[in-house]
Amino acid sequence: MKISELGGETALISLIREKYGAAGVGDLALSIGDDGALVKCGESLMIITTDLLVEGTHFRMDINDAYLLGWKSAAVNISDVAAMGGLPTFSFVSIGLPDISVAVVESIYQGMYDASNAFGSVIAGGDTVGSECGIVINVTQLGTVEPDRAARRSGAKPGDVVIVTNTLGDSRAGLEMLLKFGLDEARRVSAFLVERHLKPEPRVWEARSAVETGRVHSMMDLSDGLASDIGKLCEASGVGVRIFADKLPVSEDLHIAAARLDADTTALAAGGGEDYELLITCAAEDAQAIIKVISSTGSSAAVIGEIVDGGDVVLVSSDGNEQPMPVGWKHF
């Protein structure tokens, strides 16, 4: 049976986790299945998260540039640390390279360096090898978080409200425009959306300010798209959710792109991936406090739904119609 016949990446990860994973062993506080693992480290918890990017699967050099590729490689891992309420500390970069220009390699590292530096992290090691099949980048990011501030996916409770930061769907729209129009034309239509796809901003300060209220029940970052990711949060927490379509925060440029792409803004916002925004649940009475502290970082935040009993992941349209959430990213 091939991976695609098993059910793709998600099914394969479940199988691997069940057969070869570990949790609660020794100093391991949390394992496979969250944004990162948590390992006891003195009085703190160390967060460890890793992401593998393969040319052709995750990026194409013809609609990207080396600096932004480096930035994003670091940023998506820093985003996972943020999603657990932590501060990034050190990263380890493995890179597989064809015999390409040294200047391109330097641009990749400069992007990683700048993203790391912007959030207080440093590149502390790695591995550099040859690759005969395109560029391969694996970043392992470490972070640190106080045990009483560590946010997990599993803490959502019925009655919680669901909060997201900023706007959704921008990255997906940026990608679709890059694929359809190429880098230059896509930037002419909306430099904002292209940047949202190629240069995501990890929400480190937003997440820290949220967990420091002590009122966050669960948190994760949106990497595979709201529809897919809220499903994972609900599964981890043993709850369901109702998301209100007309509350999904979307940018003005998303409307412009939707028109150009002949796409639906709600589908882009709910189904699109790589937002790297935060998904937070908390008690309804704490929502305004959390939204307020997030606003103080310069980001916005809004309530988009409510956690309910059961396991259904439902999108409620403006006319009250309810439907299962559309499916998000698929890697296989």
Place this chain on the structure above:
Amino acid sequence: MKISELGGETALISLIREKYGAAGVGDLALSIGDDGALVKCGESLMIITTDLLVEGTHFRMDINDAYLLGWKSAAVNISDVAAMGGLPTFSFVSIGLPDISVAVVESIYQGMYDASNAFGSVIAGGDTVGSECGIVINVTQLGTVEPDRAARRSGAKPGDVVIVTNTLGDSRAGLEMLLKFGLDEARRVSAFLVERHLKPEPRVWEARSAVETGRVHSMMDLSDGLASDIGKLCEASGVGVRIFADKLPVSEDLHIAAARLDADTTALAAGGGEDYELLITCAAEDAQAIIKVISSTGSSAAVIGEIVDGGDVVLVSSDGNEQPMPVGWKHF
């Protein structure tokens, strides 16, 4: 300028380290340039090491099997932890996969699981993604070591003797036979050498027993071959070395393979890579104590040379002739 024109992997790593690396920042005790990084973690040091394996560059599935590929992916990282005197704790596995058989993926994980388990480590997380260009595996291995036991490359002193564990060149001979004869015939010539290449044994207990004597000045594992690796140790320590060709420990099977491959045993032992044996330096008067404790683990150990002033890396032949050490592995 292309990577190959710059001087390949080694030159590229130097450039990256200089421009984007960090050491001595916050809790970072040791960074790029050793077998792993060291990060303060309560009373202990956490070792972090990472290795990227790319199909076509590091392995070929036609002369390998999935289980052994998994074993080796874990083992080479565990070896880096051992080389710093530590015990492996947790690993994080990123894997890029074409749409291959699930059974192959399970075999890879089973190999990683068994290697981890054999040395007290567990798989604690990772990333699983699609790849359009063959299998890509990145393992980030964590380990732990007491600050006064952590072994570095930089501690060798003139007057030290150089010790290696077990025999050298076996892995290289195994690889050359695999490339020349294929898996089945190579195993008929020497199953031992093929296993030495495909299923390396990290020297965790050997390294622990050595550092527990408190007499190790410097240590590393032999991944790129003695000639290349002793050069790195000398550079890190600011010393030179004289290695005695007739003291290099070689297996009986290496002689058999050398005859079949029309190769020189000394060249295989000194220039071959992927031994994953330990290279240790200590004061001459402590050598027997270290060799004795290593012997108690079931491995052998032998003195092969002496650390000297200056930076020359010299191979002394049995007739007293001195020459620069032959070059080891090259990835690019």
